[in-house]
Each structure stands twice: as structure tokens, then as C-alpha cells.
Amino acid sequence: MPRSGGVITALAFAFLSSGTIAADPLAVGRQMLMEDNPGELWIDQGKKLFHNKRGPKNASLEQCNFGLGAGKLEGASVKLPRYFADTGKVQDLESRLLTCMEQLQGFQRNEVMKRAISRAGSNGSDIEALALYITSRSNGMKMNVTLDHPKEREMYKAGEYLFYRRSGQTDFACVQCHGESDKRIRLQDLVNMTDQKQIQEVVSTWPAYRGAHFVVRTMQWRLYDCFWQMRLPELKYESDTSIALTMYLHYQGNGAVMKVPGFKR
Amino acid sequence: MAEPMKIRATLQGDIADVRILIAHPMETGQRRDASGKIVPLHFIQNITVTHNGKMVMDGQWSQAIARNPFLGLRVKGAKAGDKIVVTWTDNMGDKRTDEATVTAS
């Protein structure tokens, strides 16, 4: 990102000399926002939340095992979701975080969960900052979700099934909006999640700073918000449905090079 | 207590490309919170940037600057190791100063 400096100035004077404007009327703004992402302000906050002693047990999260061993964060998020023997469950980053906050720090899982998705225009939640910090430690690494355990394969297939499962008064499944390229809802570009390049762009950019909400959003929020827009009931935080969909999407996006935080309009 | 700014200062020739991100609500005084109460006007009014102690930009903002503000500028005559110091002050008297060192790109 620091290397991209001056692109905009260069752009400005390119316009000046040629008198032309970029063909895509949205592109200039998107590039300008992407270059300097306020989401980065939350990385340090997440780092503090991870290393500081907190909660009823006055402990840090340094002993949390995200699958590669206690405290090992580099390369952990690109292998998630995965099966964890200690909980007997397939967990994504956020549900694993909850497990650690509960077991290591003594937080009440339900209380943390209630606040996990912050209100727009707030300072964001602990989970949002932590998820961003932990994922950022895998920046530059490739998404590499595997399906070694039978439960992981179950989750993957369930996620695929759910991606295509239509219901509700809009008759929508995920694929209705995310099955074709170059489509938009109003002005918002829709990612074709059946296209490998495009799904890679998705899985490598969450957590992301959401411009309209001024906070960092996570994959759990992204899925929750889709179901809201589909007029379906509220998706429970860290539910199997959310983890199955994440499993399916992350696996489809394997090979994507992580670069969080993303910036979403 | 204000959160630290994120300041990048990268050398391009003899110009330091300075990019500043600030955690600040920049409230317009018109927005209502979840309970329906007006959130009071709260925004950065002054922001200064110095280069090795010399003021290079002296900015004044209204509440129209976006939440979690960004400021980009280009400092002439810079070299690696130079000090960039940024200070902001808001209408409630809160302020924050952070610094960065110019790095070669």
C-alpha cells in the first residue's frame, strides 16, 4: 500500500494533460478509498485486545490455538474453518475466538456474541478488531482450507447445498445474486462466487472496513446481512449454517492471497 | 482518549508522500443514535503537519470531513529519516499528536 503513493496525483495530472476521465465513473473513487483504508486503525486495537490480560480470568489470548498450536497466528486464518478436536466442531475464526475468550479469559460466550456485530457508526466490537488483527497476520499467505476430516467435508457439502437453497418471499439463495459476472444490485457490484478469481477476491478481503458503517465488518456479519436483505430470519452468530457457508466459500477461494482489511463501499 | 493515528511517509524522489488516517467520529451534530438521541457535534477543527519541526501544512476542517478521516499530502525536500509530526485538535478540546519517520520506498 505505501508503494502505491502518488498514484492519485499522477492520475490527476494525467487527466490534466489528456483531458479524459476514466471510463468507469466509480473506479476513481474506489481506488482512492482502497489506497488508504481506515480499517487499518483497528489492527492495533485488535493486537492490544489479543495480548492484554482481560476478562474474569485476567488472561490474554496468547494461548489460544487457532489450529496451528497455541498462540500461532501466522497462517492460521487461511486454514479456517477447520475441525477442532477439543470442541468436536468445525469452527471459523470468529467461533474459535469465542471459544478462547470463554475458556481462557472467562468471558460469557453469549454476552460477547451479543456485541460481536457492532452498530454502524460505533467504535466497533472486540471481536471485529480481533478477527482483523488475527487475519492480518496471514496477509500475503494463500487461503488453503482443507477437507481432511469427515466433519469438514460434511460442512463443505452443507455449505454448497445452502448456497443454492432458495427460500423466503424473495425466492433467493446466494446464487441468485452471486452466480453471474458483471451484475449489480443498484450500483453495487455483485461478486460471481462461482468464478474462482472473483471468489478469491472475496475471501482474501474480509474482515473489511465498511465505508457506510465506519466500522470493520467480518464474514459473520457479511452472511448475516445477506440473509437480512433476503428477508429471511436472523442468522445466529457462529451458527453451523454460517460456518458451512464460510467453509464452502473459503474452499472455493483457495489460493487467494490474503490482504486485509478490505474496503467495501 | 483518542486512538493513535496511522501515518505513512514514503519517499518518492525528494518528495515524501504522507498519508494520515485518524480514528475520529467527525459527528455533524445532526445524527441520531440508536436510542433516537442527537449525537453532539464533535469534529476535528485543526490539523497541522510539520516536517523536521517546520510547518508544511496547516489545515482547518469542518464537520463535513468524513468519519475516520484521511489526509494525504506531499512534502518537498524530504529525505529518509526525516520526521513528520501530525497534530489534530477537535471542537471539544481533545487533541492528539503522532509522528512518523520518512522511509525510502
Place this chain on the structure above:
Amino acid sequence: MQPIRKTRRTLLKLGAGISSLAAFSAAGLLRVGEVVAAQWNKGGFESKAVDDALKSLGVSNMIDSRDIVITAPDIAENGAVVPIAVASKVPNTQSISIIAEKNPFPLAATFDIAGSDPYVSTRVKMGQTSNVRAIVKADGKYYTAVKEVKVTVGGCG
């Protein structure tokens, strides 16, 4: 940097009508090498009309200039974060101001420039589609350029 805070508070107590730098120097409050920000242009930032905002900047006559380039999206997806960059090639540029003409308070920012390239990039809230105007002060004269930014709400809301 605590002293600045104190001095600014003092400034508030001193009230309007006193030139800040002169007051500080006279009171011996200004330490050598200390950097003091410009006094905030209250009249300009609280103006509801573009003309009043311009007056507060000292503008009586503006010259349209192709040496000022505004980089901003033709269409902003999110009016709450509209990126705007202004680059000036007008010689001896002293300050750059940004005005979003249809905002309730049009004057968004003023940047006095000394020793930095006459370039500034920031992000502005815009309530609706509007002209964005840049005002450049150079050698005591005022130059201007304008660009329309269409603002849409976006999303399915």
C-alpha cells in the same frame, strides 16, 4: 505537546478579536519553535451560503484555472465518504480550500501550504449530488476549478 492544549484553551478564554499569534507572543506563552495552528475560520465554516463561505476566505474575484485538478469520482457510491484530491499547478500556491456547494455548510476544509507540494487529498461527506469547488490562493489572488460529483445512496436500503 501539552503546552499547545493549554495555549489553545487560553486562546478560547481570550475570546475573539485578538490576533492569536500576537496575543501569545505578547503574553510570552509561545515557546520557540512551537507550531501554532491557524485560528479556525468559524465564520466560513458556519456559512450556509457558498458566497458567504467565499467571503470568509477573502475571495472577491476568482479566476477559472486549468492548473487546478480535482480528482474525485464522477459517481460516489457512498456520500458519507467521498474522496477528493486537489492538485494545483498555480505558481506560489498558498492555500487550497474545498467547497461542496450543496452541503448545509458548504466550506469543508482549508489547507494552508508551505513547503509541501500544492496537493491535498481527503474525504468529504456529501448529502447530495453537487459541484465540488476548489479554491486556490496564490500570490494573493484566487483561482478556482469545479467538478460535479453525483451522489447515490447505494445498497438495497
Place this chain on the structure above:
Amino acid sequence: MKNSAWTVLGTVALIVTGCATFPDHATTRQIAEKMVGEDFTAPQPAQLKRLAQDRSQQICSKIGGAKLTQDEAAEVTRLARDSIRFPSSGKYAGDWKRGNALAHDGAGDRIQFGKLEARKENGGLCQNCHALAPGEINVGNVGPSLTGYGAQRGNSEAIAKYTYEKIYNAWTYFPCSNMPRLGASGHLTPEQITHLVAYLLDPLSPVNKK
């Protein structure tokens, strides 16, 4: 997928992962449907029924873009045709001005933070997916452009009836298309749909302006 993995993968190391079997469709379905039953909340228990699939939705949930069989297409079409209820007024076209507002309204009936979106009526959602009046920027393209819809087709009774049916239940003409069955699902009332028909067909409507 399973079979090709068996035949293609040669090395022992790869077989450890490669030979692993995926649950079959019936098992997957059972697992996933159980999740759907447990993983959502709603302010009113009755709203959880939104997650239940009707027969047509089940047929239309093909995995990986698989094609409908002829029988399936026929069944979805028949169910769609049978679902259509006409407005009590007997007129297909209502008030284009109200239709204009509805077409640009994307809200209504969403559930968030334990609350149902409080609205007098649901929006028509059209703008989300369709270009409408000429020159509008903030329009989607998931569905075809409707700009000039009436100007191109005229506003005969037959066109009005077709348009009404298409909005009421799009699957009458295009089984399992992406378009919601807005009337059949109860998202829009028959009266609201007549306003949308007028908006699309009336020569005075912005949609049909040059």
C-alpha cells in the same frame, strides 16, 4: 467428483485426502436442513416459516447450475399459473405514480436486531435489479432493462395481463428464474402490482419517456 478423485489420484499421500468420501446428497440435505431449522431467530416464531421451502423452491434449488428436467419445468410452471390471483378491481393497470414510488422502494419486511422492519407496505424492489426510467444511475442489472417497456410493447389488455402475471409470479413464464414471485409470496399485494403494471405501461410514466 468422488469418482474422478478415485481414478485420478495415484499417490498414497494424496489418497489420504483424495479418497475421503463426501456425504451423498440425501445426507447433505438432511444435515443442512437440520442446520436451517436451528440456526435462525425471529421476533415471531411464525416468521421462521419463511425458511421453509415450498415445492417450487425445492425444485429450483439446483446445485451448480444443473438444468431443470422437462417435467420439473412443467410442474413449476403449473404451480405458478395456479398461484395467480387477480385484483378485485378487475383492472390490471393502476396508478403509475404510485407504481413509480414502489418500483424505487427497496425496503420492507426485513428482520434485524430482533425487529421486523416497520413499514406501511413493502417496496417493489424493482430498481435493485432493473434499469427503469432513462438516465437513472442507481439501478441494478441482475434483470433485464425495463426502460421503454410500454413504449416498445404498447399497452393493450393482453400486455397488461401478461405484465401483471409476470410480476405476480415470474415462474409462470420463466420457471426458476432469478426473479422473486412477488405476488405469490405475498411480498406485494395484487393492488400494488397493478400500480407497477401502470408504471411500466402508461405512456406518461417516466419509464416510457425518451
